[in-house]
């Protein structure tokens with residue numbers, strides 16, 4: 001009996017801790033106001049031999065398939081990005097870039113891209129770089145931007161939506177953050 005914690009006693013012990021936690025997080029919030037951020041999704045449409053081309057043939061591993069390319073393949077793309085999976089929906093961005101197949105199973109590549117955007121009153125571009133998986137979601141760090149996206153960081157997550165046929169579709173989720181010093185340029 002003496003070893004058992006009484007529920008009320010436990011509450012008395014925990015309550016002060018909880019109030020300290022909430023007041024310190026409140027203070028923290030005042031010291032560091034939330035970063036300015038922007039979150040949205042677009043759909044990237046890539047048609048082989050029309051908006052995306054193999055410009056250097058790979059040398060080993062998997063063959064050219066619906067989702068694979070040989071190790072060392074260099075692929076270049078200029079793809080539109082739309083608001084919905086339907087390729088006829090509004091175009092809000094263009095992704096220009098290249099990817100180099102970097103795994104022998106032909107599924108992974110290292111990519112970089114400049115994504116030009118005109119969305120929600122913002123205009124400019126972001127640059128991304130990172131590893132892509134052809135059939136699984138992948139996160140790409142945002143390394144910077146131009147125009148309204150000057151100094152922006154964050155990441156984009158690309159996920160396959162439709163890998164059948166000559167046009168493949170990826171969903172691209174953007175998670176963009178302006179660091180505090182960006183206010184000096186953008187005046188927000």
Ligand SMILES: *[C@@H]1O[C@H](CO)[C@@H](O)[C@H](O)[C@H]1NC(C)=O
Nearest residue numbers: 047048049050053054165166
């Ligand atoms: C794309 O073009 C290459 C080179 O001409 C050709 O070998 C390949 O079959 C084409 N792919 C498709 C899906 O049309």
